[in-house]
Amino acid sequence: MAAGAGALAAMVALSACGAKTDAGGTSDKAAKADVSGDTVKVGLLNSLSGTMAISEVTVRDSLKLAIDEINASGGVLGKQIKPISEDGASDWPTFAEKASKLIREDRVAATFGCWTSASRKAVKPVFEKNKSLLFYPVQYEGLEQSPYIFYTGATTNQQIVPGLDYLKSQGRKRIYLVGSDYVFPRTANKEIRAYAKANGMTVLGEDYAPLGSTEFSTIANKVKASKADAVFNTLNGDSNVAFFKEYKSAGLTAKGMPVVSVSIAEEEVKSIGAQYLAGQLTAWNYYQTTPGAANTRFVKAYKAKYGQDKPTSDPMEAAYTSVYLWKAMVEKAKSFDPEKVKAASDGITFDAPEGKVTVDGATQHIYKTARIGRIGSDGLIKQVWDSGKPIKPDPYLKGYDWASGLS
Amino acid sequence: MTTTTPLAPKAGRLPGGRRRFTAARPAAGFVAAALVLFAVAPLALSDFRLGLLAKYLCTAIVAVGICLAWGRGGLLTLGQGVFFGLGGYAMAMHLKIADAGPGHVPDFMQLYGTATELPWWWRPFANPVFAIAATVLLPMAVAAILGSFIFRRRVKGAYFAILSQALAAAFAIWLVGQQATTGGTNGLTDIQGFFGYDLNDPVNQRMVYFVIAAVLLLLIALARQLMHSRYGELLVAVRDSEERVRFLGYDPANVKLVAYVVAAGMAGLAGALFVPAVGIISPALVGIVPSIELVIGAAVGGRASLTGAVLGAIGVAWARTALSEEFPAAWTYFQGLLFIVALAFLPGGLASLAAIVKRRRRNQGLSGDTA
Numbered sequence: 001m002a003a004g005a006g007a008l009a010a011m012v013a014l015s016a017c018g019a020k021t022d023a024g025g026t027s028d029k030a031a032k033a034d035v036s037g038d039t040v041k042v043g044l045l046n047s048l049s050g051t052m053a054i055s056e057v058t059v060r061d062s063l064k065l066a067i068d069e070i071n072a073s074g075g076v077l078g079k080q081i082k083p084i085s086e087d088g089a090s091d092w093p094t095f096a097e098k099a100s101k102l103i104r105e106d107r108v109a110a111t112f113g114c115w116t117s118a119s120r121k122a123v124k125p126v127f128e129k130n131k132s133l134l135f136y137p138v139q140y141e142g143l144e145q146s147p148y149i150f151y152t153g154a155t156t157n158q159q160i161v162p163g164l165d166y167l168k169s170q171g172r173k174r175i176y177l178v179g180s181d182y183v184f185p186r187t188a189n190k191e192i193r194a195y196a197k198a199n200g201m202t203v204l205g206e207d208y209a210p211l212g213s214t215e216f217s218t219i220a221n222k223v224k225a226s227k228a229d230a231v232f233n234t235l236n237g238d239s240n241v242a243f244f245k246e247y248k249s250a251g252l253t254a255k256g257m258p259v260v261s262v263s264i265a266e267e268e269v270k271s272i273g274a275q276y277l278a279g280q281l282t283a284w285n286y287y288q289t290t291p292g293a294a295n296t297r298f299v300k301a302y303k304a305k306y307g308q309d310k311p312t313s314d315p316m317e318a319a320y321t322s323v324y325l326w327k328a329m330v331e332k333a334k335s336f337d338p339e340k341v342k343a344a345s346d347g348i349t350f351d352a353p354e355g356k357v358t359v360d361g362a363t364q365h366i367y368k369t370a371r372i373g374r375i376g377s378d379g380l381i382k383q384v385w386d387s388g389k390p391i392k393p394d395p396y397l398k399g400y401d402w403a404s405g406l407s
Numbered sequence: 408m409t410t411t412t413p414l415a416p417k418a419g420r421l422p423g424g425r426r427r428f429t430a431a432r433p434a435a436g437f438v439a440a441a442l443v444l445f446a447v448a449p450l451a452l453s454d455f456r457l458g459l460l461a462k463y464l465c466t467a468i469v470a471v472g473i474c475l476a477w478g479r480g481g482l483l484t485l486g487q488g489v490f491f492g493l494g495g496y497a498m499a500m501h502l503k504i505a506d507a508g509p510g511h512v513p514d515f516m517q518l519y520g521t522a523t524e525l526p527w528w529w530r531p532f533a534n535p536v537f538a539i540a541a542t543v544l545l546p547m548a549v550a551a552i553l554g555s556f557i558f559r560r561r562v563k564g565a566y567f568a569i570l571s572q573a574l575a576a577a578f579a580i581w582l583v584g585q586q587a588t589t590g591g592t593n594g595l596t597d598i599q600g601f602f603g604y605d606l607n608d609p610v611n612q613r614m615v616y617f618v619i620a621a622v623l624l625l626l627i628a629l630a631r632q633l634m635h636s637r638y639g640e641l642l643v644a645v646r647d648s649e650e651r652v653r654f655l656g657y658d659p660a661n662v663k664l665v666a667y668v669v670a671a672g673m674a675g676l677a678g679a680l681f682v683p684a685v686g687i688i689s690p691a692l693v694g695i696v697p698s699i700e701l702v703i704g705a706a707v708g709g710r711a712s713l714t715g716a717v718l719g720a721i722g723v724a725w726a727r728t729a730l731s732e733e734f735p736a737a738w739t740y741f742q743g744l745l746f747i748v749a750l751a752f753l754p755g756g757l758a759s760l761a762a763i764v765k766r767r768r769r770n771q772g773l774s775g776d777t778a
Contacts, residue, residue: 049739087735092594092689094731097459101732104455118592122687125597129607143518181583182592187519210580211592 034107035336040079043102043111050090062316066323076327092122099123103132109336117183133338137319141187142395151365152322157394162370163283172229173201179234181208198402220246233261244276254279265313274379284314285368286354287381295353321352365393444620454609461616461684463724468677470705470720472670478711480666481646486571487674487701489578490546492693494675498682499595501538506599515590546675554667558660579694594689601683615683707749715758
């Protein structure tokens with residue numbers, strides 16, 4: 001009993017002298033990456049179980065492909081990359097736990113992954129606290145710029161704004177918004193409303209369904225009754241299957257009231273069924289059909305590794321690109337140190353499958369070409385419009401007057 | 408720490424024997440647990456692992472309440488996530504306000520809302536005393552209101568469990584919908600300080616761990632007192648035969664209500680402590696699935712035994728981490744298998760294992776004597 005009490009008192013005394021919030025300067029607390037030896041560890045943080053697994057496993061596979069290719073050609077700074085995979089389990093606190101494990105226990109040099117904005121928001125403080133780098137490969141709602149995250153997917157002005165521009169140019173100005181009930185759709189729709197107001201478009205309705213919901217008859221009927229020119233769809237995952245079935249049985253067609261989707265890529269087309277989606281529009285930065293030698297090579301290598309029936313998609317491409325961008329930054333910095341890697345990031349380019357991408361050091365996003373595509377009955381997406389050149393990332397939409405009230 | 412019998416002590420046991428049994432062994436168990444939590448664990452574990460242990464201990468605090476309400480009171484509380492969430496959000500709201508500083512609103516409100524000042528129902532949480540009190544009293548108040556309706560109407564068994572589940576689902580959906588004021592699916596994240604202490608500092612993280620461990624031990628002691636009091640006997644009696652208790656002149660509704668409210672308070676406190684330990688509270692922690700997971704830990708360990716429920720909760724949470732690190736792609740199958748094996752072969756939980764072994768031995772001994 002006495003020993004216990006003594007130990008207790010000692011431990012409490014030891015722990016009673018932590019830093020106050022206003023003390024500042026915790027830089028010495030950052031976990032240092034372990035880069036001794038002839039390998040360098042990187043973390044792959046994706047949901048391998050739960051509702052997001054279907055999408056995130058493809059990203060993990062794509063990351064592994066890039067790592068294998070880099071290792072085959074000599075590694076990074078002469079070191080072979082050793083990936084350490086962790087399961088975020090579609091659960092945000094788990095993402096935070098695993099991120100912390102990768103940084104502090106495995107002492108990885110960088111981490112690649114996350115899909116949903118909620119998982120990114122959960123790990124953001126972990127990466128910032130430990131001063132470690134995350135490469136995030138999925139399009140998102142913008143309004144964020146963490147000093148320890150590189151965003152290789154599109155921000156709003158590289159995907160949603162071009163999507164709206166396209167609808168406007170087609171004369172489809174009365175739109176209906178449908179989305180899953182979480183941060184990305186709600187924020188995106190707020191931005192869409194601001195755009196619509198400034199561009200003479202009308203938003204006829206805005207409806208949300210819980211993530212994973214499959215009950216869409218009410219929403220489909222409301223969409224039909226609104227007689228909108230087009231639907232802007234930010235539904236994620238399984239819900240799309242149910243939504244498009246109800247949309248079709250309500251008698252709506254891609255010709256009469258097209259749906260522009262921002263979360264349906266080739267992989268999802270496969271699982272929803274191309275017969276429900278043929279003729280519908282998508283807004284992305286990459287399609288499996290995007291021309292160019294880099295993409296031909298990427299698609300061929302991916303299919304050779306994972307199977308001929310596996311499509312490639314935008315987030316997979318952004319993930320693949322992110323590993324190469326990290327490699328180029330490290331080689332330019334001649335160091336794995338996150339601060340030096342960040343300092344070296346501005347202007348790094350890579351001939352990605354989507355075309356040439358350039359890192360914007362100020363925002364840690366990348367220049368990307370916007371592409372509107374039409375889903376074919378074969379399940380592939382064919383481009384109908386592109387922005388011509390890579391668009392400068394503008395996560396806070398500072399270059400758009402209509403967005404001034406958003407943040 | 409306490410009795411290892413799978414089900415609660417029956418009234419028929421000899422008073423003298425029980426006193427001897429309850430006085431010496433639990434005290435030794437308690438000291439052992441304190442030694443492990445306060446000396447062995449901090450010395451043996453890295454900062455990261457100790458942080459994880461802090462998280463497991465939070466689920467163990469919920470399990471103490473579940474042990475009382477379900478194990479002793481027979482109330483299958485499948486909605487503890489709600490109370491955990493209420494406590495967690497109350498704490499996180501205060502910490503977010505403190506992080507933002509006076510005159511500012513928390514970061515997510517600037518992003519997703521148009522609010523330049525705090526919503527009215529956030530304002531009281533700026534006061535630390537109010538916030539801390541709310542982490543326990545708010546869940547207890549909700550449980551008291553809900554419980555008095557449910558128990559007076561004599562809703563029990565599966566209906567009570569379904570009601571709890573519905574409540575958990577409704578609360579999670581409501582939180583997601585109120586993105587501008589609750590952070591939506593993201594929840595409240597990026598919490599930097601804890602009453603003036605910087606949570607980025609490992610020393611302070613350690614302090615949070617000690618607070619959690621101390622609270623756990625304290626609540627175990629409290630629950631134990633309650634279980635071994637007259638009230639504890641009455642609670643078991645209500646579980647085993649509600650009608651008889653009513654005929655004896657007691658109101659079973661009140662007996663159950665107390666257990667339900669105390670369990671809710673414990674879950675709320677666990678949620679409040681979870682926030683500084685993990686740095687996040689989100690709807691993913693309050694809905695149906697997390698509520699079930701909280702119960703599973705207690706079930707695997709043994710719902711009627713405090714030791715069983717607490718160790719079960721810690722063990723299940725630990726297994727989840729260990730299995731998912733070892734088998735990132737297949738761990739969910741292992742976890743499922745573990746539950747099925749535990750519940751199919753040991754319905755009283757792992758805590759009943761010792762009693763079963765003891766009984767077998769005695770039976771063998773008896774048959775040996777007669778032969």
